[in-house]
Amino acid sequence: MIRRARFVIVPLLFIATVSPVTWAQVYPARPIRLIVGLPPGGAIDIVARIIGQKVGESVKQQIVIDNRLGASGIIASQITAKAAPDGYTLFMHAITNHTISASLYKKLPYDSVKDFAAVILVASAPIVLVANPSLPANSVTELIALARARPGQINFASSGSGGTTHLAGELLKFMANINLTHVPYKGGPLAMTDVISGQMQLLFFSLPGALPQIKAGRVKAIAVTSTKRSTAAPEIPTVAESGLADFEVDVVIGLLAPAATPKQIVGKLNAEILQALRSSDVTDAFARQGLDPLGSTPGESESYLKSEIAKWTKVIRAADLRSD
Numbered sequence: 206m207i208r209r210a211r212f213v214i215v216p217l218l219f220i221a222t223v224s225p226v227t228w229a230q231v232y233p234a235r236p237i238r239l240i241v242g243l244p245p246g247g248a249i250d251i252v253a254r255i256i257g258q259k260v261g262e263s264v265k266q267q268i269v270i271d272n273r274l275g276a277s278g279i280i281a282s283q284i285t286a287k288a289a290p291d292g293y294t295l296f297m298h299a300i301t302n303h304t305i306s307a308s309l310y311k312k313l314p315y316d317s318v319k320d321f322a323a324v325i326l327v328a329s330a331p332i333v334l335v336a337n338p339s340l341p342a343n344s345v346t347e348l349i350a351l352a353r354a355r356p357g358q359i360n361f362a363s364s365g366s367g368g369t370t371h372l373a374g375e376l377l378k379f380m381a382n383i384n385l386t387h388v389p390y391k392g393g394p395l396a397m398t399d400v401i402s403g404q405m406q407l408l409f410f411s412l413p414g415a416l417p418q419i420k421a422g423r424v425k426a427i428a429v430t431s432t433k434r435s436t437a438a439p440e441i442p443t444v445a446e447s448g449l450a451d452f453e454v455d456v457v458i459g460l461l462a463p464a465a466t467p468k469q470i471v472g473k474l475n476a477e478i479l480q481a482l483r484s485s486d487v488t489d490a491f492a493r494q495g496l497d498p499l500g501s502t503p504g505e506s507e508s509y510l511k512s513e514i515a516k517w518t519k520v521i522r523a524a525d526l527r528s529d
Contacts, residue, residue: 232292232470236267240296242281245272248330248411248496252458253297255490256327259481260474277368278302279313286315290322290463292470300326300459301369304513308521309367317514323506324460325475326499327482328491331412331435332373332454334444335424337403345428345447348407352383360386361407362396367526370396370409372517373430373454375524380449400424411456412437413495430454437495457499457513459506471503 241253250272257268273281278298288294307317315321334345340359342348352359363371366389378385388405390396393414399405401423408424412435418424419438428444429435432453444452460478462471481487482498491498501509521527 232473233264233266235293236269237261237292238271238294239268240271240273240281240285240294242273242275242278242296242298242302244274245270248413248456248494249297249299249458251494252328252491252496255487256297256478256481259484259487260477263477263480277306279306279310282306282317282321283314285461285463286320288463290465290467292462292466292474294463295324295474296321296461297327298459298461299369300457300510300513301455303461304510305367305369305372305517305521307514308518309526311527318507318510320464321510322462322464322466322471323503323510324462324471325478325503326457326459326501326506326509327478328458328496328498329431330456330458330496331437332370332409332430332456333412333415333419333438333441334373334377334407334409334427334430335397335400335415335419336407336427337400337405338422338425339403340406340425343425343427344442345444345449348427349381349383349448352381352385356384357386359407360388360405361409362388362390362400362405363409364393364396365389365391369454369456372520373409374407375526376452376454376520377444377449379520379523380452397424409454411495416495431497435495436492436497457509459510468503475503 239253239257241250243249253270257270261268273284285294285296303317342351361374363374374385374387393410396408397410400408412429416438419426426441428447429441430444432445434443479500482500488498
């Protein structure tokens with residue numbers, strides 16, 4: 206399971222059995238390329254730059270951010286999967302999107318598990334369910350009751366079909382057994398604009414991006430989708446505590462490497478990032494962005510990857526969603 210605010214340093218004693226010249230001293234011997242599948246300025250890019258700078262200082266090598274956009278991260282995933290497994294090409298990605306793609310698309314140019322080495326879960330960016338202030342529901346319980354009284358009459362917007370904000374709504378429909386109408390937009394900001402104006406009633410949105418609108422009273426917060434309340438907005442309850450136990454949707458940001466990357470390199474990267482996550486400058490930078498630090502062993506990261514694929518496969522099948 207994900208370990209929040211607890212950091213377990215992966216034992217590196219096994220590295221002692223390998224030549225120190227080969228592993229501990231040589232790697233990294235040149236700059237590391239860190240691929241990000243989304244544009245600069247987003248949560249994943251911010252995490253990559255914060256962690257990249259801190260780890261780069263520690264290993265005394267530059268970590269170069271390479272934003273490779275397109276196809277919900279599939280292009281960046283493919284580049285990583287086909288890269289040399291030498292520790293010099295890494296991938297900072299929303300594990301949530303990675304696992305949704307594995308269930309949503311019939312054919313991918315890679316295997317979402319077998320073609321990657323899971324390194325660590327780095328951070329989570331909470332999602333919040335917001336509503337237009339005129340909607341006569343102020344909690345998840347009230348929303349479910351309203352949706353059952355008005356089946357199909359309540360709309361929820363998303364930043365696009367097949368994305369995390371869309372699937373969060375489908376999971377709510379599935380677990381609460383309610384009928385909401387999905388309206389996809391070409392980006393979250395456009396969807397937020399229509400919720401504010403009243404053209405849309407509900408929207409799942411990143412908490413950092415939604416907070417200014419919530420504080421200004423333009424939208425109201427119903428609940429966050431994480432298992433625990435966010436430190437950035439502790440007054441907002443979770444969906445789980447509001448009546449849907451086990452409901453969880455987090456944009457979990459993790460680090461992946463190409464499959465067959467030596468375990469010694471994966472272990473060293475894991476330890477370096479865990480050390481960075483314990484530093485006050487990194488945790489403070491995360492807090493300013495509404496991000497929660499995580500931390501895991503490579504094994505825990507891989508287990509989480511597999512469990513998320515299984516979860517989203519059920520939701521996607523229930524919603525009858527498939528994409529070519």
